[in-house]
Amino acid sequence: MAVSMASAEGEPFLTLNGLQTQSAGVHTLVPDPVGNFGVDTITFKKPLAVSAAGVVTWSAPITIGLQLEETETDNGVDQNHNGLIDERALVITRDVGTASQKSTIACHRVAEWFLGETSNGADDNGNGVIDEHGFCVRRVGDLLYLYLTLESPADGGQVVRWTTSTAIVLHN
Numbered sequence: 398m399a400v401s402m403a404s405a406e407g408e409p410f411l412t413l414n415g416l417q418t419q420s421a422g423v424h425t426l427v428p429d430p431v432g433n434f435g436v437d438t439i440t441f442k443k444p445l446a447v448s449a450a451g452v453v454t455w456s457a458p459i460t461i462g463l464q465l466e467e468t469e470t471d472n473g474v475d476q477n478h479n480g481l482i483d484e485r486a487l488v489i490t491r492d493v494g495t496a497s498q499k500s501t502i503a504c505h506r507v508a509e510w511f512l513g514e515t516s517n518g519a520d521d522n523g524n525g526v527i528d529e530h531g532f533c534v535r536r537v538g539d540l541l542y543l544y545l546t547l548e549s550p551a552d553g554g555q556v557v558r559w560t561t562s563t564a565i566v567l568h569n
């Protein structure tokens with residue numbers, strides 16, 4: 398039992414760590430998610446190289462965003478019959494705005510809302526972020542906080558949700 402719990406909780410953790418937000422430039426965040434609501438879509442650049450004089454060469458923009466699953470409609474009904482309602486996918490788009498722009502899906506089965514949160518202008522789950530979605534990003538100082546809730550159908554029409562959050566240090 399303990400093993401399966403660890404494995405299940407590991408999935409959102411591994412997803413967040415695979416997003417390559419590590420060392421994203423603090424001054425490259427669009428939007429800069431400093432508000433109490435956070436954002437579910439963010440664009441950033443990463444340092445590719447630093448010259449001897451300290452000049453940073455930045456990557457092309459990278460966008461991470463929460464999107465409605467292609468086969469789902471945002472209406473409280475399980476259109477694609479997978480046992481999940483209005484589920485999202487987390488999409489990474491690299492080389493944004495260039496000829497080689499390409500999107501890939503980082504993960505499916507992202508919940509519409511972060512665990513314990515509902516849309517009401519209040520911080521229901523007491524994590525300091527208001528009305529956050531199943532994927533949410535918020536900046537505090539030079540730390541970028543990432544939140545993720547994944548969900549999976551279970552027996553008897555139930556839905557099981559796993560959630561995690563992490564903080565990464567941004568590049569100046």
Ligand SMILES: [Ca+2]
Nearest residue numbers: 475477479481
């Ligand atoms: Ca569905």
Ligand SMILES: [Ca+2]
Nearest residue numbers: 520522524526
């Ligand atoms: Ca909250």
Ligand SMILES: [Ca+2]
Nearest residue numbers: 515517519528
């Ligand atoms: Ca709320």
